[in-house]
Amino acid sequence: MASIAVLGYGTVGTGITELITKNRERFKKITGEELKISSILVRDIEKHREKVYSNLLTNNIEDIFRKSVDIVVEVMGGIDPAYEYIKRALKLKKHVVTANKDLIAEHGKELLDLADKNGVTLNFEASVGGGIPILKPLMECLIGNEIKNIKAILNGTTNFILTKMDKEDLSYEDALKEAQQLGFAEANPESDVLGYDAARKLSILSTIAYNEKLNWRDIVTEGITQIDKEDFKYARAHGYNIKLLAISSREEDKIYAAVKPVMVKNNSQLGKVENELNAIVLEGDAVGKVLFTGKGAGMLPTASSVFGDITDIIQNKNKKVLRFNEKEASVQKYWNNSSSWFVRIKTKARIEVMCSIAGDFENCHIFSKYATNPGEVVALVKCKSEDFLSSKINKLLELPYVHEIKRFSIIEN
Amino acid sequence: MASIAVLGYGTVGTGITELITKNRERFKKITGEELKISSILVRDIEKHREKVYSNLLTNNIEDIFRKSVDIVVEVMGGIDPAYEYIKRALKLKKHVVTANKDLIAEHGKELLDLADKNGVTLNFEASVGGGIPILKPLMECLIGNEIKNIKAILNGTTNFILTKMDKEDLSYEDALKEAQQLGFAEANPESDVLGYDAARKLSILSTIAYNEKLNWRDIVTEGITQIDKEDFKYARAHGYNIKLLAISSREEDKIYAAVKPVMVKNNSQLGKVENELNAIVLEGDAVGKVLFTGKGAGMLPTASSVFGDITDIIQNKNKKVLRFNEKEASVQKYWNNSSSWFVRIKTKARIEVMCSIAGDFENCHIFSKYATNPGEVVALVKCKSEDFLSSKINKLLELPYVHEIKRFSIIEN
Numbered sequence: 093m094a095s096i097a098v099l100g101y102g103t104v105g106t107g108i109t110e111l112i113t114k115n116r117e118r119f120k121k122i123t124g125e126e127l128k129i130s131s132i133l134v135r136d137i138e139k140h141r142e143k144v145y146s147n148l149l150t151n152n153i154e155d156i157f158r159k160s161v162d163i164v165v166e167v168m169g170g171i172d173p174a175y176e177y178i179k180r181a182l183k184l185k186k187h188v189v190t191a192n193k194d195l196i197a198e199h200g201k202e203l204l205d206l207a208d209k210n211g212v213t214l215n216f217e218a219s220v221g222g223g224i225p226i227l228k229p230l231m232e233c234l235i236g237n238e239i240k241n242i243k244a245i246l247n248g249t250t251n252f253i254l255t256k257m258d259k260e261d262l263s264y265e266d267a268l269k270e271a272q273q274l275g276f277a278e279a280n281p282e283s284d285v286l287g288y289d290a291a292r293k294l295s296i297l298s299t300i301a302y303n304e305k306l307n308w309r310d311i312v313t314e315g316i317t318q319i320d321k322e323d324f325k326y327a328r329a330h331g332y333n334i335k336l337l338a339i340s341s342r343e344e345d346k347i348y349a350a351v352k353p354v355m356v357k358n359n360s361q362l363g364k365v366e367n368e369l370n371a372i373v374l375e376g377d378a379v380g381k382v383l384f385t386g387k388g389a390g391m392l393p394t395a396s397s398v399f400g401d402i403t404d405i406i407q408n409k410n411k412k413v414l415r416f417n418e419k420e421a422s423v424q425k426y427w428n429n430s431s432s433w434f435v436r437i438k439t440k441a442r443i444e445v446m447c448s449i450a451g452d453f454e455n456c457h458i459f460s461k462y463a464t465n466p467g468e469v470v471a472l473v474k475c476k477s478e479d480f481l482s483s484k485i486n487k488l489l490e491l492p493y494v495h496e497i498k499r500f501s502i503i504e505n
Numbered sequence: 506m507a508s509i510a511v512l513g514y515g516t517v518g519t520g521i522t523e524l525i526t527k528n529r530e531r532f533k534k535i536t537g538e539e540l541k542i543s544s545i546l547v548r549d550i551e552k553h554r555e556k557v558y559s560n561l562l563t564n565n566i567e568d569i570f571r572k573s574v575d576i577v578v579e580v581m582g583g584i585d586p587a588y589e590y591i592k593r594a595l596k597l598k599k600h601v602v603t604a605n606k607d608l609i610a611e612h613g614k615e616l617l618d619l620a621d622k623n624g625v626t627l628n629f630e631a632s633v634g635g636g637i638p639i640l641k642p643l644m645e646c647l648i649g650n651e652i653k654n655i656k657a658i659l660n661g662t663t664n665f666i667l668t669k670m671d672k673e674d675l676s677y678e679d680a681l682k683e684a685q686q687l688g689f690a691e692a693n694p695e696s697d698v699l700g701y702d703a704a705r706k707l708s709i710l711s712t713i714a715y716n717e718k719l720n721w722r723d724i725v726t727e728g729i730t731q732i733d734k735e736d737f738k739y740a741r742a743h744g745y746n747i748k749l750l751a752i753s754s755r756e757e758d759k760i761y762a763a764v765k766p767v768m769v770k771n772n773s774q775l776g777k778v779e780n781e782l783n784a785i786v787l788e789g790d791a792v793g794k795v796l797f798t799g800k801g802a803g804m805l806p807t808a809s810s811v812f813g814d815i816t817d818i819i820q821n822k823n824k825k826v827l828r829f830n831e832k833e834a835s836v837q838k839y840w841n842n843s844s845s846w847f848v849r850i851k852t853k854a855r856i857e858v859m860c861s862i863a864g865d866f867e868n869c870h871i872f873s874k875y876a877t878n879p880g881e882v883v884a885l886v887k888c889k890s891e892d893f894l895s896s897k898i899n900k901l902l903e904l905p906y907v908h909e910i911k912r913f914s915i916i917e918n
Contacts, residue, residue, distance in 0.1 A: 111649045111791060122648070217646060223792035225638075225646030232820075233630060233638030235535070236524045236812030359772065361798070378524060379636035379809040382799035385774070392791040399649030399791075407645075408821055 094406050095130045097161045097186075099177055100168035101140050101149070104191055104218075105132065107395030108165060109145055115399065125406050130159045133168075133177075153177055157184060163405055165398060166190040175199055182206045182214065189401040191218035191394050197292035197308045200299070201416040208415055213408075215401035220246065220293045221370050223393025224386040225400070230300060230374060237376025239301035241341035243503070246293040248368035248388040249284040250316050250336040252276045254353075255366045258324055258333055264317060276368055286315035287336060287351040294338035298349055301374065302342050304421035306349060311340075312425050314352040318498065326434065326459065326470060327355050327500075333363045334500065341427070348424040355434055355502045362503075426478035430454075432502040433481055437469045441493035445469045452484055472502070506539045507819050510574045510599075512546045512590055513581035514553050514562070517604055517631075520808030521578060522558055528812065538819050543572045546581075546590075566590055570597055576818055578811060579603040588612055595619045595627065602814040604631035604807050610705035610721045613712070614829040621828055626821070628814035633659065633706045634783050636806025637799040638813070643713060643787060650789025652714035654754035656916070659706040661781035661801040662697040663729050663749045665689045667766075668779045671737055671746055677730060689781055699728035700749060700764040707751035711762055714787070715755050717834035719762060724753075725838050727765040731911065739847065739872065739883060740768050740913075746776045747913065754840070761837040768847055768915045775916075839891035843867075845915040846894055850882045854906035858882045861904075865897055885915070 096112065098105050112127050120126050132148045133156055134140050140149055150156065153173075156164070157180070164181040166188060168174050174195055181188050182203065190196065196203070196219045207214040217227050221244075230239070245251050249271060256267035268285065271277035283289045288308075295308035316336050327334050332355040340349035356363040361383050365371040370388025375381045387393035432455075439445045446469055450456045455474035475481045481499070488494045509525065511518050525540050533539050545561045546569055547553050553562055563569065566586075569577070570593070577594040579601060581587050587608055594601050595616065603609065609616070609632045620627040630640050634657075643652070658664050662684060669680035681698070684690035696702045701721075708721035729749050740747050745768040753762035769776040774796050778784040783801025788794045800806035845868075852858045859882055863869045868887035888894050894912070901907045 107791075115649055119648075224795055225642035228646050229638035229642050232817060233641050233813040234809060235532075235816045236528055236809050359777065361777070364772065364774070364777065376809065378520075378805040378812075380800045380806060382637055382797070384795070384797055386795035387793045390793075393793060396647060396649050396789065396792040400646040403648045404645060 093126045093128055094163060095128050095159070095161045096163045096165055096402065097130050097133070097156045097159070099133045099156070099164065099166045099174070101132050101134045101143065102167070103391045104167040104394045104398070106143070107391035108167060108398050111392070111395045111399045113144070119403070123403065123406055127402070130161050131156055153180075157181070161186055163187045163189060163402055165402065166192060167398065168192075169194070171195055171198060178203060179206060182210050182212060185210045185212050187212045187405045188214045189398055189405070190214070190216050191398055192216070193219040193289070193292050193296060197295050200296065201305055204415050213405050215404055216296075217401050218394045218397035220297050221372055221384065221386070222248070222388035222390065223396045224370060224372065224384050224388065225397070226297070226372050226384050227300060228400070228404070229384070230297070234374065234376050234379060234382070237378045239342070240375045240377060242294070242297055242301060242339065242372065242374055243362060244294070244297070244338045244372040245335055245362060245365050245370050246338045246372070246388065247284055247287075247290040247336060248370055249277045249281065250290070251365065251370070252368045253285070254316060254319070254334055254336065257319070257321070258328070261321060261324070263321055264319055285317050287313040290336060290338045290351045294340060294349060294351060297372070298340040298347065298421070299416050301340075302347055302421065303417045304347065304419050305416050306340075306347060306421040306423060310349070310421075310423035312350040312352065316353055319353055322465070323436075323498075323500070330472075331358050332356060332502070333358045335362055335365070337362070337503070343428070345422065346424050347421040348427050350427075353500055355500045357504055360504075426482065428477050428479065430474065430476050431478060432472065432474045434500045434502055435471050435473060436498045437488065437494060438467060438496040439469060439494045440467055442466075442469050445488070445494065448488065449473060506541055507575045508541050508543045508573055509576045509578055509815065510543050510546070510569045510572070512569070512577065512579045512587070514545050514547045514556065515580070516804045517580040517807045517811070518545065519556070520804035521580060521811050524805070524808045524812045526557070532816070536816065536819055540815070543574050544569055566593075570594070574599055576600045576602060576815055578815065579605060580811065581605075582607070584608055584611060591616060592619060595623050595625060598623045598625050600625045600818045601627045602811055602818070603627070603629050604811055605629070606632040606702070606705050606709060610708050613709065614718055617828050626818050628817055629709075630814050631807045631810035633710050634785055634797065634799070635661070635801040635803065636809045637783060637785065637797050637801065638810070639710070639785055639797050640713060641813070641817070642797070643710070647787065647789050647792060647795070650791045652755070653788045653790060655707070655710055655714060655752065655785065655787055656775060657707070657710070657751045657785040658748055658775060658778050658783050659751045659785070659801065660697055660700075660703040660749060661783055662690045662694065663700075663703070664778065664783070665781045666698070667729060667732070667747055667749065670732070670734070671741070674734060674737070676734055677732055698730055700726040703749060703751045703764045707753060707762060707764060710785070711753040711760065711834070712829050714753075715760055715834065716830045717760065717832050718829050719753075719760060719834040719836060723762070723834075723836035725763040725765065729766055732766055735878070736849070736911075736913070743885075744771050745769060745915070746771045748775055748778070750775070750916070756841070758835065759837050760834045761840045763840075766913055768913045770917055773917075839895065841890050841892065843887065843889050844891060845885065845887045847913045847915055848884050848886060849911045850901065850907060851880060851909040852882060852907045853880055855879075855882050858901070858907065861901065862886060
């Protein structure tokens with residue numbers, strides 16, 4: 093008998109209790125163990141009176157630990173009080189499963205060390221990619237590989253908004269409104285649209301992939317709030333789509349990591365990932381590129397991953413130790429590779445700007461046909477490094493007749 | 506110290522020894538265990554004299570078991586003598602890792618039972634999807650799901666041939682020749698091009714997914730040898746591509762399974778999987794659709810999965826028991842759902858045939874524009890079941906003026 097306490101009875105918590113109920117018999121057949129929900133922590137008991145397990149509700153964390161419990165499932169979200177509750181559970185030698193990416197990105201190392209010290213397991217498959225199996229395949233199936241790079245769509249909200257902007261020619265504001273109405277975006281969407289959510293997930297994925305602790309605050313993070321209809325028009329005209337990509341790569345002892353809107357080929361694997369779906373491409377030195385796609389959020393997809401984590405603990409009790417490396421990654425701001433960029437330069441002095449950029453970049457293709465705005469130079473440039481591009485842009489911005497510059501990196505596959 | 510004996514020193518065997526050598530230090534850091542190759546079984550020692558581990562070669566299976574060995578890695582391929590060697594290893598309480606889909610499809614149940622009886626593990630991740638992590642994610646991460654259906658490209662050779670036919674307008678024969686020259690197809694390509702290889706892999710995947718033993722010989726299997734340039738022309742004209750799909754689905758207590766060429770939307774997830782890549786879409790009742798894509802064969806991709814299996818054994822010794830269910834699946838020949846089909850009917854009596862099919866199907870769209878061959882009726886039909894379609898086709902074939910009928914099922918996403 094494995095006794096499970098659930099912290100939080102919102103969307104994911106409800107999904108988890110549903111899956112536990114539904115799978116009870118099948119699970120017993122496969123593992124020989126019976127699953128039992130011991131109690132469910134909520135803030136306001138009255139609010140959940142109508143739910144299936146209302147008899148197991150408590151609003152007192154002490155009740156959770158007073159009962160016999162083997163696994164604590166944390167699906168409250170946010171840092172406080174989840175952080176304290178999980179520490180407490182681990183110190184009491186309870187296994188913990190969490191879907192909380194904020195918490196793992198912030199305190200993952202400390203919590204994993206604490207789990208290790210207490211001989212219990214802390215699993216967090218659902219924290220990256222929602223229902224997509226990604227952390228276990230990366231850690232276990234692909235362990236023979238050095239991971240060279242990661243390219244991923246890790247935030248469903250922004251992918252939904254960008255898909256709407258692309259397919260229905262909506263403005264960012266209108267697409268966001270629709271996402272909010274459909275429940276794909278929160279009332280305060282900052283963490284999603286500014287790229288922080290994706291950066292936290294990328295830090296978890298990269299910390300495991302490269303075995304170096306990557307602080308999500310070190311990741312260059314740019315959101316989607318500045319993208320307009322014109323950007324999509326230019327992108328489409330050249331067979332591109334705009335996606336908020338979470339990218340990292342290892343080159344010798346340096347790690348490059350960024351979250352930013354990128355132009356990707358329309359018919360590429362990532363270019364075709366639509367709506368609220370997530371996708372992750374890992375490139376390993378032995379396996380080559382492997383792509384995983386699926387629902388990155390939602391009640392049952394997230395619960396699916398949490399349930400997998402619970403099973404993992406029951407089948408491997410105390411066997412596996414995952415720890416984040418002490419070593420802090422040296423995270424690079426710029427990618428030191430030759431790369432292509434799409435740039436939009438707001439200026440009244442078009443000729444001067446064109447001459448300037450045509451002379452400075454390895455390759456420079458000025459878009460005349462699609463540049464409908466006379467106060468703008470639109471170009472596709474190739475340069476030897478992102479650093480070079482940035483200094484060039486800074487120089488241009490010093491010119492009195494250059495008002496604003498926008499850029500997207502371009503990824504061909 | 507984990508001691509590993511390798512049976513076979515061909516492509517995959519070489520890949521495995523390479524990965525073990527390369528990962529030795531990193532692996533020790535992660536798991537605390539040291540990996541050691543104890544011996545390598547080959548048929549002809551002279552042939553491998555120049556290889557790295559020539560000092561470990563033997564052509565005598567007795568030598569393998571005479572040394573201390575924890576894990577036997579079988580990468581010889583074929584049924585004999587791999588079958589006998591693996592049984593012997595399991596009876597001697599050695600863990601076994603194999604990449605051998607023929608063997609698992611044929612004797613998987615017996616071998617897993619034998620492993621269970623002897624308290625050891627038999628892992629075979631590489632037998633389906635090569636380097637793609639699929640069996641472990643399915644069995645462990647997605648365990649909270651009932652799998653509703655599987656749609657997959659499981660054979661790289663045929664996918665390479667079909668990609669060539671599509672992109673370069675080659676005939677089947679020319680595309681096969683090119684695949685053979687590039688080493689993507691064997692001199693005797695039967696098992697690949699007739700669909701048997703994909704059927705074996707589908708039987709393994711489905712047996713695990715539905716927890717019922719599915720005999721690969723019960724799977725309706727149709728290869729790619731009858732596909733011609735005209736088929737691709739019709740497909741392209743309507744935005745389709747032709748892929749050899751391995752499909753199965755569970756409906757109540759029945760399982761439908763088939764390997765056959767299918768017209769899929771050009772820009773769908775499976776339609777875009779090119780060359781020797783494999784792809785698997787699983788649909789679970791909680792997670793929804795999850796897609797996995799990557800290299801389905803090759804030295805290092807296959808070795809990547811084998812290495813993952815070795816690690817799994819070292820980290821979970823004796824913990825996990827996988828057994829195939831005793832229960833034999835009731836495999837259906839026909840899918841009992843409304844479905845769309847592309848049909849080509851060779852006949853001199855076009856009018857009669859058109860009238861006949863237009864009257865009998867729910868929906869019937871005759872291609873006049875693209876039907877360049879006057880002795881042929883080409884149509885897209887919709888009908889209530891595959892069974893209905895088959896009996897209709899049989900009736901048509903009885904007519905003296907109908908010579909041959911070819912059909913492809915159509916999948917829209």
